[in-house]
Amino acid sequence: MNITVKNKKLKSWIKEVADLCKPDDIYVCNGSKEEYNLMLEKLLESRIAIPLKKRPGSFLFRSDPSDVARVENRTYISTPLKEEAGPMNNWIEPSELKKTMLDLYKGCMKGRTMYVIPFSMGPVGSPISKIGIEVSDSPYVVINMHIMTRVSSRVLELLSTDGEFIPCLHSVGAPLSKGQEDSQWPCAPIEQKYISHFPEENLIWSYGSGYGGNALLGKKCLALRIASAMARREGWMAEHMLILRLTGPEGKQYHIAAAFPSACGKTNLAMMQPSIPGWKCECIGDDIAWMKTGPDGRLYAINPENGFFGVAPGTSYNTNPMAMDTLNENVLFTNCALTDDGDVWWEGMDGDEPAHAIDWKGRDWTPESVEEAAHPNARFTAPASQCPVICKDWEKPEGVPIDIFIFGGRRGSVAPLVYEAYNWDHGVFLGSTAASETTAANIGALGNLRRDPFAMKPFCGYNMGDYFQHWLDMGDRLGDKAPRIFYVNWFRKSGDGKFLWPGFSDNSRVLKWMCERVDGKVGARETPIGLLPDEGDLDLSGLDLSTDDMREIMIVDTDDWKAELPDIESHFDKFGDRLPERLKKQLQEFRKRLG
Ligand code: OXD
Ligand code: MN
Numbered sequence: 001m002n003i004t005v006k007n008k009k010l011k012s013w014i015k016e017v018a019d020l021c022k023p024d025d026i027y028v029c030n031g032s033k034e035e036y037n038l039m040l041e042k043l044l045e046s047r048i049a050i051p052l053k054k055r056p057g058s059f060l061f062r063s064d065p066s067d068v069a070r071v072e073n074r075t076y077i078s079t080p081l082k083e084e085a086g087p088m089n090n091w092i093e094p095s096e097l098k099k100t101m102l103d104l105y106k107g108c109m110k111g112r113t114m115y116v117i118p119f120s121m122g123p124v125g126s127p128i129s130k131i132g133i134e135v136s137d138s139p140y141v142v143i144n145m146h147i148m149t150r151v152s153s154r155v156l157e158l159l160s161t162d163g164e165f166i167p168c169l170h171s172v173g174a175p176l177s178k179g180q181e182d183s184q185w186p187c188a189p190i191e192q193k194y195i196s197h198f199p200e201e202n203l204i205w206s207y208g209s210g211y212g213g214n215a216l217l218g219k220k221c222l223a224l225r226i227a228s229a230m231a232r233r234e235g236w237m238a239e240h241m242l243i244l245r246l247t248g249p250e251g252k253q254y255h256i257a258a259a260f261p262s263a264c265g266k267t268n269l270a271m272m273q274p275s276i277p278g279w280k281c282e283c284i285g286d287d288i289a290w291m292k293t294g295p296d297g298r299l300y301a302i303n304p305e306n307g308f309f310g311v312a313p314g315t316s317y318n319t320n321p322m323a324m325d326t327l328n329e330n331v332l333f334t335n336c337a338l339t340d341d342g343d344v345w346w347e348g349m350d351g352d353e354p355a356h357a358i359d360w361k362g363r364d365w366t367p368e369s370v371e372e373a374a375h376p377n378a379r380f381t382a383p384a385s386q387c388p389v390i391c392k393d394w395e396k397p398e399g400v401p402i403d404i405f406i407f408g409g410r411r412g413s414v415a416p417l418v419y420e421a422y423n424w425d426h427g428v429f430l431g432s433t434a435a436s437e438t439t440a441a442n443i444g445a446l447g448n449l450r451r452d453p454f455a456m457k458p459f460c461g462y463n464m465g466d467y468f469q470h471w472l473d474m475g476d477r478l479g480d481k482a483p484r485i486f487y488v489n490w491f492r493k494s495g496d497g498k499f500l501w502p503g504f505s506d507n508s509r510v511l512k513w514m515c516e517r518v519d520g521k522v523g524a525r526e527t528p529i530g531l532l533p534d535e536g537d538l539d540l541s542g543l544d545l546s547t548d549d550m551r552e553i554m555i556v557d558t559d560d561w562k563a564e565l566p567d568i569e570s571h572f573d574k575f576g577d578r579l580p581e582r583l584k585k586q587l588q589e590f591r592k593r594l595g
Contacts, residue, residue, distance in 0.1 A: 001026040005116075007159040010133060013167055014116060017135050021171060022107045023114035029142060031118075031151035039139045048140070048184060053342030057330040060338055061140060062360055063211055064185040068335060069377045069443045070213045070220065070262075072458050075195040077225065079462070086463030087574040088453075094198055101194055104173060104207050111176025112137040117145050118155035118165075121223050121290075121304035126397035128290060128302055130227065131155055131163070134217050136170040138186075141215050144332060147307040147381050149218040166202045166226060168217035173208035185210060197221060199229035199461045211334075212309060212379060223288045223304045225461035231290070232462060232470045235477075240455045241289040242270035243301050245391050245400065246511055249278030254515045257289045257301055257483070258406035259431070259455040262441030263377070265490060265503075267310040271322035271389055274508030276539055281508065282391035283322070284400060285384075286310065291402065297481045299474075300399035305384065311441065312336050312378040314348040319504050322389045323380075324350075332381040335360040337373035346374035376440035404514050408488040409436025409452060414560045415489035417501055417553045418510045418538075419530035420517060424475035426530065427485025429586035432468050433568050434487070451571045465578025472582055486514050487530065492553055500553045502543070509539045527556045528593035562594050 005011045005028065018026055029035055040059065043049035049059040077085040078094045085091040092100075115136050122129030134145060145151055159165060173188030187193075188208030195214050196205045204221045206214060213220035227238035241257040248254070260266050270286040285303025294300040310323060312333065317324050336344040338358040345357055357373050359365040365373045384390055393400060407430055409415075415435075421427035431454040438448045442458065451457070453464060460467050475482050488510060490503045513533050516522040524531035532554060540550070572579050572587060 001028060003028050005156065006161050007156065007163060007165075008161055010159065010165065013133075014135070017169060018114060020102065020105050021109035021114060021137070023109035023112055023137060026114045026116065028116040029118065029151055030153040031146060036143055036146050039143050042139055043143075046182060050338060052333070052344060055327070055329055055331060055343065059332055060336060060344055061332065061334045062184060062362055063335055064183070064187050065361060066190060067185060067187040067209050067211045068375050069211060069441055070458065071190070071193050071195060071209060072442045072444065074190065074193040075458065076197065077461055078196055078198050079200060083578070084463055086465060086578065088457050088460065088464045097194070097196055101196060101205050101207055104188075104192060104194070105169075105171060108171045108173055108175050108207070109137040111178070111180065113139075115139070115142050117142060117151055118153070118159070119145055119149035119151045119218055120155050121149060121218055122302055123395050123397055124150050124152055124154050125158060128292060128397065128399070129304070130166060130222065131159060132166040132168050132218055132222050134168040134170055136215070138170070138172050138210050138215065140210060141170060144216050144309075144381050145218065147332065147383050148216055148305055148309055150306050166204065166222055168204040168206070168222060170206045170215055170217055171208075172210045172215075195221065197225045197461055199226055202226055202230065216309065219288070219305065219309065220459055223290070224456070224459035227290065227461075228456070228459065228467070229461035232466065236290065236292040237474060239289045239291065240287065240459050242266040242286045243284035243289050243303055243400065244270050244272075245282045245284060245393075246515065247280040247282075248515060254403045254518065255284075255301065255400045256404045256406060256511065256514070257291070257402050258408070260408050261410070261436045261439065261452045261455045262458075263311050263439035264408070264410045264436060267308060267323060268320045268504060269507060271320055271387060272507055273322060273389070273505050275505040275542070276508050276512060279508055279512060282389050283387055284391045284394045291399070293477065294398065294401065297478065298401040299478055299481070299483060301402050302397070302399040303384075303394060307384050308380070308382050308387070310380050310382070312344075312380050313346045313372075313374050313376055315346070316348055316350045318350060319348070322387060326382050326387045327380055330383060330386065333378070334381070335375040335378035337365060346378055347372055402483045403518055405483045405485045406488055406514075407431045407434050407454065407485070408490070409434050409455075410439070410491045411435060411437065411449070411489050412491060412493040414557070414564065415487070415492065416532065416556055417490070417492065418486060418488045418513065419527070419532050420514075420524060421485040421487070421530055424482050424485065425472065425582050425586055428468060428471045428475065429583055429590070430485065430487045430530070431471065432583060433571065451567070463578055465575035465580070468583055469580045472580055484514070484518055494549065494552060500549050502545070506543060509543070513538050528558060528590065528595075529556055529561060532556065558594055565591060565594070
């Protein structure tokens with residue numbers, strides 16, 4: 001081991017893991033640039049990292065074709081009682097799960113180095129930050145954690161001899177025998193993959209995958225699943241939300257937090273540049289918000305992350321110019337295509353398709369190829385500080401006061417562009433029944449409609465029925481200081497399958513309406529699903545959109561919504577007596593409004 005660790009709990013945990021996993025050596029990370037470069041050198045030597053001539057300090061990685069996204073069906077919330085995990089999580093009893101995983105962990109790091117990664121979610125030393133220690137046998141994980149979290153020797157100093165941390169154990173699950181050559185992307189077969197959480201112990205065990213949320217344990221595992229369980233116990237909120245600051249023409253600031261499922265445009269909205277004159281948008285975070293009530297009784301949000309792990313395909317100067325400008329240097333790309341002149345490429349990028357490229361599986365690709373050049377869940381890992389519109393207050397330890405919550409999803413039909421909740425309980429009803437078509441961010445079928453409450457279905461570390469109650473409790477606590485709640489759907493399609501709403505920078509028009517609602521400047525019309533903009537109140541100036549299309553985007557078809565009721569009922573039924581009475585009442589009222 002390269003340094004002496006002072007924290008007693010950490011010291012004994014490192015020993016315990018090393019005795020179990022049998023790595024060849026142990027390296028404790030300090031988060032320095034030298035360390036990052038050293039890891040990259042190793043990855044370059046073994047030809048795992050591909051340098052990109054066109055982007056300084058940037059590298060391409062190709063994963064195993066079986067390890068390309070989060071594995072929700074192998075993700076567990078392991079509480080002593082199944083009811084504590086609830087109907088939306090996979091559950092195995094802790095001692096049984098630990099026994100299975102201990103068998104897998106036995107000797108799993110042979111032939112590899114065990115990295116000990118001390119990291120902070122949130123600024124190092126801030127009272128709202130949480131410290132995690134990830135132990136991993138993947139140098140790719142180390143460099144990604146350097147970007148996505150704050151890895152630093154200061155974290156170990158802060159821990160001192162007795163400080164608390166969240167242990168996050170990770171192995172790719174591919175030990176090497178003597179002389180055995182490593183594979184390009186070591187990982188275990190799907191039936192051996194386990195992404196496990198023990199919320200009562202604040203403990204994370206991940207085995208068998210090297211990809212994204214399965215392996216970078218600060219993100220989904222700590223900052224959402226474990227943090228959501230802690231937040232409920234401690235009276236705060238850990239949410240799958242972007243955070244942005246919108247500034248109006250008079251200089252008034254509005255802070256918005258929005259929950260959309262994975263790969264539904266959170267990064268695009270977080271960095272959006274308004275198409276309407278006089279409005280400015282700055283990014284605070286693109287995926288996770290931790291929120292606490294402040295001394296003035298309002299809700300304050302921080303982004304616990306340090307970087308963006310964004311979906312590359314579809315990102316372009318047209319859809320997200322600020323993301324494109326974030327990606328010029330010091331970026332790690334995974335599963336993108338490689339062009340002949342040493343750049344990355346993906347479907348949906350600006351300009352012409354390359355005449356030839358190497359696809360994400362390392363094969364020759366031309367526009368005639370049947371398969372995509374980049375995997376649909378190809379990603380970029382980029383420092384948040386490189387974003388040209390990162391808000392100057394993005395690391396403020398006290399966070400920013402939230403004015404507006406947005407829920408939403410990807411739906412080709414039924415849900416209109418925007419509506420507002422009648423009140424907090426109705427807003428919680430909208431969040432709890434949110435539905436979206438599934439995307440490539442999870443291994444599984446694409447395009448199926450599923451209920452994804454608060455975009456937290458894959459990320460809630462306890463019974464979702466109790467989570468709904470926690471939202472209601474937070475509303476009670478916030479009272480008239482609670483943010484206003486809206487629901488959006490950017491993805492409604494016309495009969496011939498075309499998106500009706502231009503989206504991206506034009507989404508600012510919808511956000512402007514929300515701000516005007518908050519300020520009491522515009523009215524709204526009552527419909528069974530909520531409050532919709534009055535005709536003329538949505539700023540459509542300069543937008544080339546036909547009146548017919550606009551009408552279609554805003555249609556609330558009572559029959560369509562009546563047809564949703566059985567699905568909402570069976571969704572709610574899953575929670576049994578954990579479903580809050582106040583949501584049952586919301587459903588009754590909704591049914592009544594539909595007539
Ligand atoms: C993500 C996800 O990577 O939600 O953020 O899958
Ligand atoms: Mn996400």
